[in-house]
Amino acid sequence: MGMLSDPEIIRGAVRQHYANAARGVQEGPGSCCCSSDGCGCGSVPTGYDLDEIRNLSASAPLASFGCGNPLLLVDLEPGQVVLDLGSGAGLDVILSAKRVAPTGTAYGLDMTDEMLDLARRNAALAGAENAEFLKGTIERIPLPDGSVDVILSNCVINLSADKGAVLREAYRVLRPGGRFAVADVVIQGEPPSDAVRREMALWSSCISGALMESEYVAELTRAGFEEIRVEIIEESRGEGACCSGNKNPLGPTSRAVSALIRAAKPE
Ligand SMILES: C[S@@+](CC[C@H](N)C(=O)[O-])C[C@H]1O[C@@H](n2cnc3c(N)ncnc32)[C@H](O)[C@@H]1O
Numbered sequence: 001m002g003m004l005s006d007p008e009i010i011r012g013a014v015r016q017h018y019a020n021a022a023r024g025v026q027e028g029p030g031s032c033c034c035s036s037d038g039c040g041c042g043s044v045p046t047g048y049d050l051d052e053i054r055n056l057s058a059s060a061p062l063a064s065f066g067c068g069n070p071l072l073l074v075d076l077e078p079g080q081v082v083l084d085l086g087s088g089a090g091l092d093v094i095l096s097a098k099r100v101a102p103t104g105t106a107y108g109l110d111m112t113d114e115m116l117d118l119a120r121r122n123a124a125l126a127g128a129e130n131a132e133f134l135k136g137t138i139e140r141i142p143l144p145d146g147s148v149d150v151i152l153s154n155c156v157i158n159l160s161a162d163k164g165a166v167l168r169e170a171y172r173v174l175r176p177g178g179r180f181a182v183a184d185v186v187i188q189g190e191p192p193s194d195a196v197r198r199e200m201a202l203w204s205s206c207i208s209g210a211l212m213e214s215e216y217v218a219e220l221t222r223a224g225f226e227e228i229r230v231e232i233i234e235e236s237r238g239e240g241a242c243c244s245g246n247k248n249p250l251g252p253t254s255r256a257v258s259a260l261i262r263a264a265k266p267e
Contacts, residue, residue, distance in 0.1 A: 007162055009200075011111070014159050014203065015111055015112050019114040021065065022114035044064050045066045045067055047068055048069050053091075063088065063089030064091050065089070067154065067184065067206065067234070067258040068155075068183030068184075068234070068258050068260050069183065070154050070181045071095055071099075073182075074179050076100050077104075078102065081105050081149050081150075082097075082104070082149065082150045083106075083141070083150070083151050083173065084096065085109055085152070085157065086110055086154070086157075086159070087109060087110045088119065089115060090108055090118070092154055093119065093123065094106075094126045098128060101129075106131050108131065109138060111136065116133050116135055139160060140165070140169065141170070141173050143173045146173070148173045148174050151174060152181050152182065153184070155183060155206055155258075157182060157184050158210040159204070159209055160209065163211060167219050167222075171223045177264065177266075179265075181261075182261045182262070183259070184210070184261055185207065185210040185256050185258060186210055186211055187213070187254055187256055190253040192254060206256075207249060207256050213232075213259070216230060220261075225263035225264065226264055228261075228263040229262050230259050231259060231260045231261075232259050233257075233258050
């Protein structure tokens with residue numbers, strides 16, 4: 001995929017978008033979903049156990065911006081270290097923290113202060129004492145080599161202007177045998193036009209920056225991952241989705257779909 005804009009400009013636009021979204025969540029769910037935000041804001045994506053979520057206090061369930069449930073791809077165990085790339089309001093980190101407790105740790109990494117504040121508050125309300133939120137970018141993960149058992153991410157990698165760096169960093173911080181378990185938007189059909197790739201509002205809504213399914217596999221392979229599988233879980237993202245109105249912004253020859261993507265770092 002060609003780089004059409006300065007990565008710093010993209011990161012700035014994405015940060016602004018999700019800072020506004022975090023403020024919207026705090027003002028109430030009605031101000032958030034389906035207005036300026038895409039990516040499922042205000043609703044929990046398919047694949048979650050709603051009873052488990054109802055048992056969490058806090059507003060975490062109201063603030064999912066994800067496009068699937070990456071936790072379906074892994075069986076987390078007590079004692080493990082989990083890292084969620086682009087943790088948003090913290091839902092996947094809180095759910096992970098409960099699974100790896102009491103000795104494990106679930107880290108969330110995000111670059112947006114407003115999201116980090118919301119996530120920390122949600123984790124405290126949910127009593128997830130082993131959830132930790134780090135400020136930083138997913139292109140430069142602030143954790144040591146080989147320190148993580150499972151990488152999670154939910155609708156975030158598509159937002160990065162440098163997917164290669166994200167996947168190399170994910171590989172670096174995973175221990176040998178560690179798992180990569182991600183929900184993300186991918187494109188099927190024709191690659192998006194340059195005009196779509198340059199559209200910042202569509203980028204922040206998880207459409208313009210999405211990789212073709214084949215590119216995702218190629219980038220993961222280049223980073224060193226094995227056992228790569230991409231499973232499409234929602235066919236209709238784009239057309240009729242709240243982030244894009246009633247028209248598929250990609251045109252008739254391609255579409256954005258939600259996928260669960262799994263891979264492993266070799267032993
Ligand atoms: C679509 S939301 C997803 C949030 C969360 N994973 C969820 O499922 O609700 C994207 C999140 O990723 C963060 N983000 C986007 N690009 C990032 C980057 N390059 N580095 C760190 N965080 C990033 C945003 O601040 C935002 O909180």
